[in-house]
Amino acid sequence: MASNDSIYFYKSGQIVFKRATAQIDSIAFVPIDYYEIKNNEAIFSEVKAIPEISLFASILEKTGLHKSLANRTVWAPTNEALANVDTTNRATLDSLVHNHISDAFQLMYSDSFEEMYYGRMLNGKSYKIHYRGPVHKIHDCNLVRENIRHSNCVIHIIDKPIPYVMNVWEYLSQTTLDDEATAFRESVQSLTTVDARGVTSNELLATFGNLNLERSDFVVVIPTKRACTAAFNKLYGYLHVNNDTASEKKHRRDSHWLLVRDQIVDQKVVSWYPEKPYLPETMTSAFGQTYKSQDLYEDSVSSMDLSNGRIVFVDTIRHLELIFAEGDITIEAEEVLNPKNTNSVTKVVLTDTSSYVSGKGYLKCEPTTISDIQRVSLYVPVPRVRPGHYRILVDIVPPSIEDSTDLRTNNLNFRVYTVDTTKQGIVAKETAVLSGAVSKPATLTRITVAENYYFPYVGIFRIPGQTPIEVVRIDNNARRNETSIHDRTFRIDKIILERID
Numbered sequence: 001m002a003s004n005d006s007i008y009f010y011k012s013g014q015i016v017f018k019r020a021t022a023q024i025d026s027i028a029f030v031p032i033d034y035y036e037i038k039n040n041e042a043i044f045s046e047v048k049a050i051p052e053i054s055l056f057a058s059i060l061e062k063t064g065l066h067k068s069l070a071n072r073t074v075w076a077p078t079n080e081a082l083a084n085v086d087t088t089n090r091a092t093l094d095s096l097v098h099n100h101i102s103d104a105f106q107l108m109y110s111d112s113f114e115e116m117y118y119g120r121m122l123n124g125k126s127y128k129i130h131y132r133g134p135v136h137k138i139h140d141c142n143l144v145r146e147n148i149r150h151s152n153c154v155i156h157i158i159d160k161p162i163p164y165v166m167n168v169w170e171y172l173s174q175t176t177l178d179d180e181a182t183a184f185r186e187s188v189q190s191l192t193t194v195d196a197r198g199v200t201s202n203e204l205l206a207t208f209g210n211l212n213l214e215r216s217d218f219v220v221v222i223p224t225k226r227a228c229t230a231a232f233n234k235l236y237g238y239l240h241v242n243n244d245t246a247s248e249k250k251h252r253r254d255s256h257w258l259l260v261r262d263q264i265v266d267q268k269v270v271s272w273y274p275e276k277p278y279l280p281e282t283m284t285s286a287f288g289q290t291y292k293s294q295d296l297y298e299d300s301v302s303s304m305d306l307s308n309g310r311i312v313f314v315d316t317i318r319h320l321e322l323i324f325a326e327g328d329i330t331i332e333a334e335e336v337l338n339p340k341n342t343n344s345v346t347k348v349v350l351t352d353t354s355s356y357v358s359g360k361g362y363l364k365c366e367p368t369t370i371s372d373i374q375r376v377s378l379y380v381p382v383p384r385v386r387p388g389h390y391r392i393l394v395d396i397v398p399p400s401i402e403d404s405t406d407l408r409t410n411n412l413n414f415r416v417y418t419v420d421t422t423k424q425g426i427v428a429k430e431t432a433v434l435s436g437a438v439s440k441p442a443t444l445t446r447i448t449v450a451e452n453y454y455f456p457y458v459g460i461f462r463i464p465g466q467t468p469i470e471v472v473r474i475d476n477n478a479r480r481n482e483t484s485i486h487d488r489t490f491r492i493d494k495i496i497l498e499r500i501d
Contacts, residue, residue, distance in 0.1 A: 036070060039151055043069045046150040047076070052157055055079040056100075059087065063097045065122075073102040073119070074155045075138055081160045098123040099164055107154055108136050108146040124214035125165055125307045138162060165307040168218045168264075169211035180302070180313050183228035184263070187256040204260055207286050211308075217267040218309030219283060221291065223259075224301060227315050232259055234324055238386045239457070258460065262289035262319055267309070287463045289319050323386045323460065327499070333363035333492040336380055346378065349491070355401070356444050357493050362397045366489045367476070376476040376488055379419070380495060381469055387457045391498040392416065392432065392450040392472065396439040397491035407441040408487040413475040414449040418468045436477060438486075444493065452500065 009017035044066040048057045053076040060066040077100070086092050102119045108131065118126040119138060127139040136143045141158040148155040166174075171181070172188050192202045210216050223231060235255040240248060265283045279293035299314040322329060334348040345368055350361035367376040394414065399406040416432040432450035439445035449472065462469050472495055478486035 037067070039070050040067050043150050043153045046148075046153075047074065047155060050076075050148070050155070050157070052078050052144070053155075055082045055085075055087075059085070059093050060097060062087070062090070063093050065097050065101065069101075069153045071103075071105055071152050073104060073106040074153065075100045075102070075119070075141075075162060076155060076157050077141075077161045078144060078157060078159060081158070085161075095123070095164065096161065099125060099162055105152060105154055107149075108143065108156065120214075121162075125167075126214065127162060127165075165305070167212060167214060167306055167308040168216075168220060169205065171306055171311070172205070172211070172220075180224045181222045181311065183225045183232070184222045184260060187228065187232065187260045190253065190256045191260075203257070204264075208264060208266060210266075211264075214308050216308045218306075219265045219267055219279065219291075219296075220309060220311050221263045221265070221296065222311055222313050223263075223317050224313055224315050227317060228259065231317050231320060231324075232256065235259060235320075238323070239460075254461070258320070258323075259317075261285075261287050265291065322383050329383075329385060329497040329499075330358075331380065331383065331495040331497070332359035333380065333494055334359060334361045336363065349402075351401070357397060357401070358395075359494065362401075363492045364489065365474075365476075365492070370480055376490070378474045378490075378492070379417075379471045380474070380492070381471050382455075382495075382497070384460055384462050385455050385497060386460055387455055388499055389452050389454050389501045390450075391448065391500055392453050393496040393498065394447050394449055394472065394474070395493035395496070396445045396447060397493050398439060398442055398445070399487045399489070399491075400442045401491070406487070408483075408485060409441050410439040410445075410490045411477040411482070411486040412437050412439070412447070412490060413477050414447070415473040415475075416450060416453060417471050417473055419471050446496075 005021055005023060007017070007019045007021070008015055044057070044060070047053065047060065047066070047069070050057075056076040056079075057066070059082070060069075085096065099121050101122050103122055104120065106119055106129070108129075119129050120126045130137040136146060138156070138158060139162050141160050141162055143156050144159050145157040148157070172185055174185060175189070177185075188202070188204055191204050192200060194200050205211055208218075211218065222228075232255055235258050236252060239254055240251040262285045265285050267280075267283070279296065281293055283291045283293065285291070295318060296312055296314070299316050299318070300312050301315050302313045304311040304313075334350075346363055346365050348361055349364050351357045363378075365376055365378045396410055396412070398410075399408050414432075414434040414437065418431070432453050434447070434449050437447045439447070455470065458467075459470065461467070474490065474492065476486075476488050476490055478488050
C-alpha cells in the first residue's frame with residue numbers, strides 16, 4: 001500500500017473505527033482467543049513430549065481438556081498406573097481427568113514450607129498435598145517428578161491415580177455399596193418420595209441442601225449395622241402398638257426418620273483432619289440434637305474421610321437412650337439445660353455424698369421480689385420420651401438442708417404445659433394441675449403432680465426451638481405474710497416419670 005494509508009471499519013454503513021498510518025504492509029484477523037489457543041497447544045505439546053505420561057496425554061485429548069490447560073496444574077499418573085483404565089469409556093475418562101487437574105497453578109516447594117495444603121480439582125474434590133518428608137505426596141500418591149513448568153501450567157507426575165473420594169451426598173445415595181452404613185443408608189433412602197409431577201425429593205437430604213457441596217464440612221454419626229437395625233426395631237415396636245395395617249407404613253417411615261434425622265452435623269468450616277483429630281467441644285444437628293465430641297471419641301468404632309466431611313461409626317445412639325429406657329425416667333434438676341424462670345433466680349447447689357439428695361445436688365429457685373402478685377416460678381422442660389401414660393413425680397428439698405433450724409415448708413402449685421418454643425408462649429391449656437401441695441419441713445418430699453399424664457405420639461418428634469414441648473411448671477404459692485410458715489425459696493432434687501402402661 002502507499003504511504004499515508006488509512007483503515008476504516010464499518011457497521012451498518014457507519015464508521016466504527018478509523019486509523020491513519022504512514023504505511024501498511026499487511027492485515028491479519030485473528031480470533032479473540034487466538035493467543036490463549038496457541039498457549040494451550042504449546043502446553044499440550046509439552047505434555048505429549050513426556051514419555052512416562054503419554055497414555056494420560058491421549059486421555060486428555062479424548063476428553064477435550066487438552067485445549068484448556070492454562071493456569072492449571074496437571075497431576076499425571078504414569079503409563080503403568082493407567083494400564084487397566086478402560087480408554088473406550090468416555091464417562092470413565094472424564095471422571096479420571098477431572099480428578100487429576102487443579103484449577104490453580106500449584107508448585108511443590110521445599111520442606112521448609114508448611115506441612116500440607118489442599119489441591120482443589122476440576123470436579124471440586126480437595127486432596128491434601130504433603131510437602132515434608134523425603135517423598136512429596138498428593139493424597140496417598142507419591143510424586144515421581146514435579147514442577148515441570150511450561151508457560152502458566154505446571155505438571156507433576158504421580159505413581160498412581162488419585163482415588164475418587166465420595167462426598168456425603170454421594171455416600172448416602174449409594175445403593176450397591178455394602179458396608180457398616182448399609183442399614184443407615186436404607187433408612188435415609190426410605191424417606192425419598194416422588195410427587196404427582198414426578199419430582200423426587202428426600203426430606204432429610206433436602207434439609208441440608210448442600211450435602212453435595214464440596215467446600216462444606218459435615219460430620220455424619222452413623223450407627224453400625226447392628227446398632228441401626230436394633231434401634232429401628234425398638235422404635236417401630238414403640239410406635240406401632242396395634243395391628244392397624246393402614247398405619248404400618250407411616251410408623252415404619254417415622255421410625256426411619258427418628259433413626260437418621262439427628263445424625264448429620266454441618267460444621268460450616270473444616271475442623272477435623274486425620275493427622276489432628278479435633279472437633280468442637282459440642283456440635284448441634286439441624287434438628288437440635290447436641291453432641292459432645294468426647295462422647296463421639298468414646299463411642300466411635302471407626303471413621304472414614306469423605307471429600308466434604310467425615311463419617312463416624314458408633315455402636316450406640318445416645319440421644320435415643322431416653323426413648324429406649326425401660327422403667328422410670330429421672331430428670332436430675334441440677335442437670336436440666338436452660339430452665340426458664342420468672343421473677344426468680346436459679347442456681348445449682350452441690351451437696352456432699354452423705355446427703356439424701358440424689359445426683360450431684362439440687363436446683364435452687366429464689367425470689368427476686370417480695371410482691372405477692374409476682375410469684376416465683378420455674379419451667380423444667382421434659383425430654384423426648386416414647387408415647388404413653390406416665391405418673392409425674394417431683395422431689396422437693398426442704399430449707400433445713402441449708403439451715404437445720406429452718407423447719408418451714410413449701411406451698412407449691414404444679415402444672416404441666418405445652419409450650420411453643422418458637423413463640424415463647426403458651427399454646428395449650430395445662431393438661432395437669434396440682435394446687436397447694438405442701439412439703440414436709442425436715443425431709444425430702446415426693447409430690448405426685450399427675451397420676452396418668454399422656455405423652456402424645458407427636459412428642460417423640462420434638463425439635464428444640466421449632467416444635468412445642470412439655471414442661472413441668474412449679475409456682476411458689478406462699479404469700480408474703482406467710483413467710484414465717486412457708487419458704488418462698490424452693491429447691492428441686494429431681495423429676496421422675498413413671499411409665500404406667
